[in-house]
Amino acid sequence: MLDIIIDTTIRAGTPILYATIGAIIMEKSGIINLGIEGLMLIGALSGFYFTFITNSLLIGFLAAILLSAAAGSIHGILTTYLKANQIVSGLALTMFGTGITAMLGKSMVGENIRGLERINTVKDIPFLSPVLNQDIMVYISILLLLLIHFFLYRTTIGLNLRTVGENPYAADNAGINVHLYRLFAVVIGSGIVGLGGAYLSLVYTPLWIENMSAGRGWIAVALVIFSNWDVRKALIGSYLFGGIAANQLRLQAMGTNIPVQILQSLPYLFTILVLIISSLKNDSTKQNQPESLGNPYDREDRV
Amino acid sequence: MEKILELKEISKKFGNFQANKNISFDLYKGEILTILGENGAGKSTLMNIITGFYRSDDGEIYVNGKKVTLTSPKDAIKHGIGMVHQHFMLVKNLTVFENLLVALKDKRFIINKNRYANIFLNIFKKFNLNIDLDLPLWKLSIGEQQWIEIIKLLINDCQILILDEPTTLLTPQETEFLFKFLFELKKEGKSIIFISHKIKEVMEVSDRIVILKKGEVVSILNKEDFNENRISHLMVGTVLKNKYDKDVKPSDDLLLEISNLYAKNDKGLADLQDFNLVVRKSEILGIAGISGNGQKALAEVLTGLKDPYKGKISLNGIDITYGTARQKYIHGIAHIPEDRKAMGIAPDLTVEENLILKNFKDKELGGILLNRKNINRYANDLVEKFNIQYGVKNAPVRLLSGGNIQKVIIARELSENPTILVALYPTRGLDIGSQEFIHQTIIEHQKKGMSTIYISEDLDELFKISDRIAVIFRGKNMGYFEPDNVDKKTIGKMMGGIIKDD
Numbered sequence: 001m002l003d004i005i006i007d008t009t010i011r012a013g014t015p016i017l018y019a020t021i022g023a024i025i026m027e028k029s030g031i032i033n034l035g036i037e038g039l040m041l042i043g044a045l046s047g048f049y050f051t052f053i054t055n056s057l058l059i060g061f062l063a064a065i066l067l068s069a070a071a072g073s074i075h076g077i078l079t080t081y082l083k084a085n086q087i088v089s090g091l092a093l094t095m096f097g098t099g100i101t102a103m104l105g106k107s108m109v110g111e112n113i114r115g116l117e118r119i120n121t122v123k124d125i126p127f128l129s130p131v132l133n134q135d136i137m138v139y140i141s142i143l144l145l146l147l148i149h150f151f152l153y154r155t156t157i158g159l160n161l162r163t164v165g166e167n168p169y170a171a172d173n174a175g176i177n178v179h180l181y182r183l184f185a186v187v188i189g190s191g192i193v194g195l196g197g198a199y200l201s202l203v204y205t206p207l208w209i210e211n212m213s214a215g216r217g218w219i220a221v222a223l224v225i226f227s228n229w230d231v232r233k234a235l236i237g238s239y240l241f242g243g244i245a246a247n248q249l250r251l252q253a254m255g256t257n258i259p260v261q262i263l264q265s266l267p268y269l270f271t272i273l274v275l276i277i278s279s280l281k282n283d284s285t286k287q288n289q290p291e292s293l294g295n296p297y298d299r300e301d302r303v
Numbered sequence: 304m305e306k307i308l309e310l311k312e313i314s315k316k317f318g319n320f321q322a323n324k325n326i327s328f329d330l331y332k333g334e335i336l337t338i339l340g341e342n343g344a345g346k347s348t349l350m351n352i353i354t355g356f357y358r359s360d361d362g363e364i365y366v367n368g369k370k371v372t373l374t375s376p377k378d379a380i381k382h383g384i385g386m387v388h389q390h391f392m393l394v395k396n397l398t399v400f401e402n403l404l405v406a407l408k409d410k411r412f413i414i415n416k417n418r419y420a421n422i423f424l425n426i427f428k429k430f431n432l433n434i435d436l437d438l439p440l441w442k443l444s445i446g447e448q449q450w451i452e453i454i455k456l457l458i459n460d461c462q463i464l465i466l467d468e469p470t471t472l473l474t475p476q477e478t479e480f481l482f483k484f485l486f487e488l489k490k491e492g493k494s495i496i497f498i499s500h501k502i503k504e505v506m507e508v509s510d511r512i513v514i515l516k517k518g519e520v521v522s523i524l525n526k527e528d529f530n531e532n533r534i535s536h537l538m539v540g541t542v543l544k545n546k547y548d549k550d551v552k553p554s555d556d557l558l559l560e561i562s563n564l565y566a567k568n569d570k571g572l573a574d575l576q577d578f579n580l581v582v583r584k585s586e587i588l589g590i591a592g593i594s595g596n597g598q599k600a601l602a603e604v605l606t607g608l609k610d611p612y613k614g615k616i617s618l619n620g621i622d623i624t625y626g627t628a629r630q631k632y633i634h635g636i637a638h639i640p641e642d643r644k645a646m647g648i649a650p651d652l653t654v655e656e657n658l659i660l661k662n663f664k665d666k667e668l669g670g671i672l673l674n675r676k677n678i679n680r681y682a683n684d685l686v687e688k689f690n691i692q693y694g695v696k697n698a699p700v701r702l703l704s705g706g707n708i709q710k711v712i713i714a715r716e717l718s719e720n721p722t723i724l725v726a727l728y729p730t731r732g733l734d735i736g737s738q739e740f741i742h743q744t745i746i747e748h749q750k751k752g753m754s755t756i757y758i759s760e761d762l763d764e765l766f767k768i769s770d771r772i773a774v775i776f777r778g779k780n781m782g783y784f785e786p787d788n789v790d791k792k793t794i795g796k797m798m799g800g801i802i803k804d805d
Contacts, residue, residue, distance in 0.1 A: 156410050163394050163405045170392040172356075174406045174455075175377030291396060299356060 005247055007130035010138060011204060013242025015040070015213075017141050018196030019220035021148060021235040022189040027224055028152060029085045029185035030165035030292045032251065034090030035075055036098020037217025041189050041198025043068040045101040050209040051113050057202055062138075064198035065191040071097065073183065080179040080186075083296040098211060108208040115206030131256020137199055142194070145231050153230075161185055168297040178297045192215070219271055225275045237274070244270055267300035306368070306741050307494050308353075308384075308463055313362035315348055322348040323359070329591075330463065330494050335485060336639070337497045337505045339538055340515035342734045346498050347389070353496075354386045355379040380408060385456035391448055398435040398453060406455035430484060433457045443592060446477040447787050453484075459476040464488065464588040466495040470504060472760060475795030479534055482508050501763070502534050511643050534661060539642055539735050542638030546767050547742065551750045553586030553770050558754050559723055560577040564614030565588055567601045574600035575611065576778040581613075582723065587745065591756040592798050594728070597778035598758045599641060602727040605756070606638040609630035611703070618722070634659055634721035639729045643705070647712040650701035656691055657700050658715050680724040689744070706737030711794075715739065717748055724748070724755045729763065742768050762791050778799050 017134045043064040051060030075093050078084040082123075121132045138201055152158040161181055163171040168178045196216070201208055219241055227233035245267040252263055308330040313455070315323040324702065328334050340346050345379050351357040357594045364371055366382045373379050379386075393402055403423050403737045404410065410419070420436055432454075445449070448666060449469060456464050466485075479784060485495055499505050505512060514537045516592035524646055559582040566575040574597045582588050586659045592598055593729050603607065605608035606629040616624045623634055632638075640646035648657050655678055662668055667677050691710045693703055700711060709729065716724065717732040724745065745768065759765050765772050766786045774797040775783040781797045 018329050154414050155412055156404070156414060157412065159397075159401055159405055159414065163397065163401075166394040166396055167392070169390075171405070173354075173376045173386075173388070173392040175375065175380055175408075176405070288396070291394075 003126060003130045005243070005250075006127070007134075007137055008246040009239050009240070009243035010130065010134055012246035013239035014141050014197040015136050015199040015204060016223065016242055017235060017238035018199060019193045019217055020238055021141075021145055021231050022192035022194075022196065023220050023224045024189075024227070024229055024231055024234060025050045025148065025192065026186050026189035027229060028163050028290055029166065029182045029291055030166045030290050030295065030297075031076070031182050031186050031190065032086045032090060032294045033072070033075055033093070033186065034087060034221060035072070035093025035097065035213070035217075036193055036220050037213055038094035039068045039072055040069040040197035040200070040213040040217045040220075041097045041229055042071050043194030043246070044201040044300075045105045045108070045197075046194070047198030048111075048113065048201040048206075050110055051107075052107075052108065052111055057111075057116055060202055061195065061198050064194040066194075068194025068197065069187045069191035071213070072165050072193070073187050075190070076183040076186030080182045080295065084296060084298070086294055090181055101108060105208050105251040109210065111208065113202070113206050116203045118299060133143070134239055135203055137195075137203055142235070145235060149231050162290070165292060168292055169299075170299075171217065172299060182297075193220070196220075215268075219267070220273055222271045225278050228278070229290065240269060241267060277290045304332070306330070307366065309365040311363040311365070311366075313349065313352060313359050313364070315352060315357060315359050315361075315762070317348075321518050326362070326515075326518075326520055328513050328520065329525060330461075330496060333492045333508040334451060335488055335489055335495045335497055335508055335781050337499060337509040337512045338504070339499060339505055339512050339534065341500060342732060344515040344538075345414060345518040345721060346515055347467060348518075350467055350498060353379065354384060354465065358791055360564075360720075374613050376782045380461070383460065383462040384464070384465070385459060385461035385471060387449065387456070387467060389467040389471070390605070391452055393451060395441040396439060398437050398439055399434060402764060403436075403455060403458060405494060406459065408459045414442070422458065422791040423454070423567040426457055427682045430487075430758055434464055445472045445595065446480075447482070448472070449473070453669050456725075461493075463494050465498070465535055467498045468500070469497070469561055470499065470501065471612060472593060472755065474798045475762070477506065479522070479546045492750045500538075502531055502538070506531065506534070511524065519557055544567065545763075545768065546661050547746060549746055549749070551585065551746070553712070553754075556781055557621060558582050559756075560603040561605075561613075562615050564604065564611050564616065564696070566597075566604050566609060566611045568600060570681055574778055575604065578775075578778055579649045579780050580616070580773060582754075582756060585754055586770050587749055587757055587768055589765035590775055591758060591772050591794055592758075592760070592775035594760050596775050596798075597777060601775070602640070602756075604636065605631070605725050606636055613781055629663060632721075633663065636714035637721035637724045638707075639716060639724065641727040642707050643712060645659070645699065648700050648708060651699045653697045654691065654703070654724055655679060655697075657711055658682045658685055658718070662717055662719075670721075685714040685718060690740070701703060708731050709733060709737065713744060713770040717753075720748075720751065724753060725758075726755060727758045729757070730759070730761075738764075766791070774798055 019040055023033060023036050025058060047060040047064035050063035051057055053148050075089050078089045079086045116135045116137060118133050119245065122129050152162060154292040160171065160176045164176060164181045172178050187266050192265040197213060200212055223237040223241065226237045248266050252260055306329045311327050313323055313326040328350060330450065333769055338346050348357065352359045353373045355378045358374065364373060371382055400420060400423065404414065404419055414603060423436060432450055434443065440448065471482060473481065488495065497508060507527045512528055512534065513520055514522045514534065516538065560581040561578060564575050564578040565573065566572040590598060604611050607626050607630060610625055614620065614624065623631060641792060644650055649660065659668055659678055668674055668681060689710045691707055691714065693707060700708060749755065757765065759771060769786055772784045772786055772794065774794055776798060777800065781802065784794060
């Protein structure tokens with residue numbers, strides 16, 4: 001029983017983890033992206049579509065990265081070089097993603113592909129088998145998380161990126177190209193969010209359903225705050241959230257007395273709770289929010 | 304001597320405003336050259352052009368005899384030009400180490416901490432600085448932060464160092480230390496451009512002075528021609544006074560009494576600690592101190608923007624420790640906030656609307672619906688009385704100049720004759736004309752019986768206007784002085800936490 005819970009938790013948490021990591025990279029550069037939901041859908045559909053026509057999961061995943069990165073670059077260019085409002089542009093991206101995937105995905109509804117399979121390393125060892133018998137994308141997500149943490153805190157490009165998010169004037173003064181860095185962060189981040197979407201349509205439920213991300217993108221936006229902009233804490237947040245979302249289904253199936261509506265709303269109640277808790281500790285010195293998050297950069301606009 | 308930097312006919316316009324006009328001068332190797340001018344004379348614009356932040360409309364720049372085009376700060380650093388900006392270009396949430404590393408020109412992809420830490424520590428040692436590389440930057444004092452800014456230039460081997468108003472935030476002791484250091488750098492053959500509006504200190508450090516006025520060079524003086532009155536005349540057109548002659552004396556009656564007050568800041572650290580203060584009726588009490596020592600908390604607690612967690616404030620014997628901003632205003636406490644654009648005004652509302660923001664009781668101006676006619680009449684009176692200059696009617700107040708915005712705030716705050724005014728850095732960033740106007744207005748109201756708590760970091764200003772000066776350090780009142788019986792050095796020491804030695 002516990003093994004099953006661990007297993008569903010990891011599988012449900014992984015797409016959210018990808019989305020959260022992607023969002024953190026963007027926000028570290030100072031760009032808020034409320035288009036995560038839309039990007040996940042674009043990743044999910046393009047992953048499914050290219051796997052369907054080429055029969056190759058690898059091509060599917062690559063297409064998901066490329067197409068969502070391309071969609072994300074719209075947000076990137078708008079909010080950097082064109083100094084657009086980040087909130088409006090992000091919301092537009094979500095609406096765009098939801099709409100275009102619903103339209104272009106019509107022919108894919110009801111089609112089937114062979115989803116990504118698990119690796120079978122060990123047999124029936126409690127605790128270990130649900131952890132070690134996952135598919136490769138689960139392990140890649142954790143590897144990616146470590147890589148990104150290393151990149152942000154142990155490389156000069158990562159340091160530059162954090163500086164851009166904290167104080168773009170200081171960054172510019174040090175000869176760092178602020179707009180380019182932000183665009184780069186948004187494009188890379190969007191690609192990773194797209195992978196999260198593709199995980200849904202190629203691994204979790206190998207199908208295309210309209211609006212299949214079902215709010216996971218929004219949850220990722222909230223988890224960025226929960227994890228205090230730290231990719232390592234994003235792992236905890238994603239699994240916690242994924243666990244609640246997936247296991248409430250299991251509870252429903254087992255037939256408890258708790259009304260279904262309450263069970264279904266658990267993940268969202270949890271999101272609200274998370275936001276309340278993380279804003280309560282807002283005044284602590286450990287606040288990690290990039291200082292210039294959400295502010296467009298204009299060199300000649302200094303006060 | 305060799306010329307290291309030559310400026311030829313530099314001009315820059317912002318819209319219709321001519322910020323710099325045909326500016327030409329040379330900088331020699333190993334000299335300290337000061338650019339002196341009022342706020343708004345075009346000093347900062349010029350420096351931003353030299354460091355590649357702005358592009359000039361016209362003119363040429365030569366470094367070491369070669370013509371250069373500077374399109375970004377990166378270009379400037381490449382040519383050995385670096386600047387310490389008035390608003391530091393530092394990242395609060397990064398460590399000292401990371402702040403220095405960001406600025407370092409050549410570095411590898413993967414950070415080898417020991418290697419770079421050694422480079423930085425060597426420079427620290429050379430100048431006898433003791434700063435922990437792993438501290439987050441916000442924990443450093445302003446003086447220390449400035450050191451980090453200067454060291455950022457040294458690690459990149461800059462030959463031309465530009466310091467924009469570096470002494471504004473320093474105690475007199477820290478300033479002295481800075482000057483010693485500048486002489487040291489000069490000996491090493493570095494050239495320094497020093498920007499300031501404080502004539503005395505400029506005469507102390509500079510080899511030559513370039514005086515700017517309204518965007519143009521009015522004069523270039525050599526060391527032997529330095530003369531305070533002459534410089535002051537060239538810079539502002541008048542000789543500046545050291546003290547106002549006031550024909551009003553504070554009374555002996557107590558007005559405001561703060562006892563054992565404690566307040567915390569947003570980070571949960573103490574802002575005010577066992578703070579005591581007494582203000583008499585019709586007194587201008589100056590509060591000296593380096594910003595960040597609790598001044599803001601003091602103003603906010605007094606005006607009801609923040610609650611203290613211990614202690615007592617009484618006004619005319621009435622306990623007003625707790626209360627909203629509205630209640631305290633009605634009690635007669637007016638406020639000139641620190642950040643005039645963010646806190647003093649509603650930037651997108653008109654001048655008229657901003658002037659009536661605090662008229663809570665006045666039914667003439669409107670109850671539920673606004674009475675536009677009365678509002679305009681009321682506002683026009685204030686506009687005339689305070690000489691507020693604004694172009695188009697109904698234009699948002701944010702389009703006004705800093706001095707006029709400040710006049711709008713003062714007009715509003717003083718319109719209902721408060722008993723006490725809490726002024727937090729009221730003249731920061733204003734030109735001398737507007738500064739004088741604000742001082743005179745406060746003195747005029749002093750005659751009518753108003754008291755003022757005048758918080759400033761500029762000792763010259765405090766000596767000019769205050770009846771008494773209290774020094775604040777780490778949230779504590781270090782003691783009172785009468786400006787006539789004390790020198791700036793003593794106050795400077797206390798601003799740095801050293802208690803009166805008698």
